[in-house]
Amino acid sequence: MKKVILRGIRTTLLASGSATKVELSEKLEISFPTVSKFVARLEKTGELMSVGLDDSSGGRRARRYAYNPDYQLGVALFLEKTETQYMIYNLLGEVKETGAASGYLQDGFEALAMQIESLLGLHPRIRTLVFGIPGSVDNGRIIYIPGYEKFRNVDLKGYMEARFALPVVVENDMNAAVLGYYDKIGSSENSSMIYLYFGQNGPGAGILVNGNVVRGSTSFSGEVSFVPLYDDRNFQQALAAADGTVTAMQEAAEVDAVSRLVASFAAILNPNTVVFCRNEVTEDLLDAIATRSAFYIAKEHLPKLTASDWREDYLNGLTKLGRNRMISGDDD
Incomplete structure (x- = not known):
């Protein structure tokens, strides 16, 4: 219960900027004496700051509190x-x-x-x-x-x-990354998306369904390197250049591999969006992937393809x- 109250006070003050004890009590549906006890403790440690008194409405002026964001x-x-x-x-x-x-x-x-x-x-x-x-x-x-x-x-x-x-x-x-992108764009709770990245360590994906990150039964979800897209090659092998590194998807075969993966996501999860790293794709390349993906699954079921700053x-x-x-x- 203590952690629930602390979380409620912190969340409320961070969202609203400031509040009185009465406002916190009403917002959190916790008794005024309990709120007062927690506020006094947090003010003593420096986690909360008094930011002045409200105008009087006929009685004692209520003290207003704000959260000290640098406390932690x-x-x-x-x-x-x-x-x-x-x-x-x-x-x-x-x-x-x-x-x-x-x-x-x-x-x-x-x-x-x-x-x-x-x-x-x-x-x-x-x-x-x-x-x-x-x-x-x-x-x-x-x-x-x-x-x-x-x-x-x-x-x-x-x-x-x-x-x-x-x-x-x-x-x-x-x-x-998919959690950060979801938070950045402020999507609705029923949003589903895939974040696909090729990076320094081979391809990987972040999967978010109905606002929740999907980890899988053994926390192995998103390891798309292993997806067997062809009879003799998995996804990473289909993207690998002669020296064993992942290329920038400039060849038709690479576009086809990514398009097959996008179509697979569409058939299995039907996400709203597939996000790529902005440094790894161009608008022309996204168009090519979308066109090729429609070869494998009806266009109306395909997700929106977009790019974002992966590091951010x-x-x-x-x-x-x-x-x-x-x-x-x-x-x-």
């Missing part, structure tokens, strides 16, 4: 092949600092922990750690991350929570997860 900070880190980028933000999502470090996927999680120690030393108000991983994650354990053996089967959440005594969120990169969406999704965790946390 979060850090979001996303790990890629060549570098690790981080962003420190407050509970309003305002960016306090950004930076980049070496590719900890190559260095190992102990080197990553040392980077966290450095950030905590500079920003002691960090209350939540969020990691974005180019692989499948099951409750904080990295269960599939090809090419990075130092992180395979690592319980990154458990390790970091034990080391730093802070709440930790570990999320698949594409799940974070990824970080937005990670910070969204971190802010939700901070809003729900205890104040102790």
Whole structure:
């Protein structure tokens, strides 16, 4: 119950800007004495601030309170092949600092922990750690991350929570990206979408159905590399160039592979939208994919194809997860 009340107070003040105890009591349907007790505790710690008195309506003037957005900070880190980028933000999502470090996927999680120690030393108000991983994650354990053996089967959440005594969120990169895009555009709760990215580590997808990220029974959803689109090739093999890297989809065969995947999504999930990374497609290429997709499934059932800033969406999704965790946390 304590966490429910704290979340309610934080959410209400962040949304409205300020409120009196009476307004909080009415909004949250919690007794005035209970609200007063929590407000007094949060004001004492500096989490809430008094912002003045309301005009009198005949009785004692009510004191108005606002949330101190810098009371808690979060850090979001996303790990890629060549570098690790981080962003420190407050509970309003305002960016306090950004930076980049070496590719900890190559260095190992102990080197990553040392980077966290450095950030905590500079920003002691960090209350939540969020990691974005180019692989499948099951409750904080990295269960599939090809090419990075130092992180395979690592319980990154458990390790970091034990080391730093802070709440930790570990999320698949594409799940974070689709969540961030969904939050950015303000879609309705019944929206369904796919975020498709080719990136440094092979193709992956984030799947969102009716406003919820789909993780699957073993947290393996979105690993589209394995989709068997042809008799002798899966999706990644169909996209691979002669040197084994994923190309920029310039050839007809590559357009066909992506179009088959889009048509498969349409037949299985019937999403509203498929989002591509803006750096990986052009408008002409999206048109070509849409045209070829209609070869496999009726045009009226195909999703809208669009492009977005993957890095922005990824970080937005990670910070969204971190802010939700901070809003729900205890104040102790």
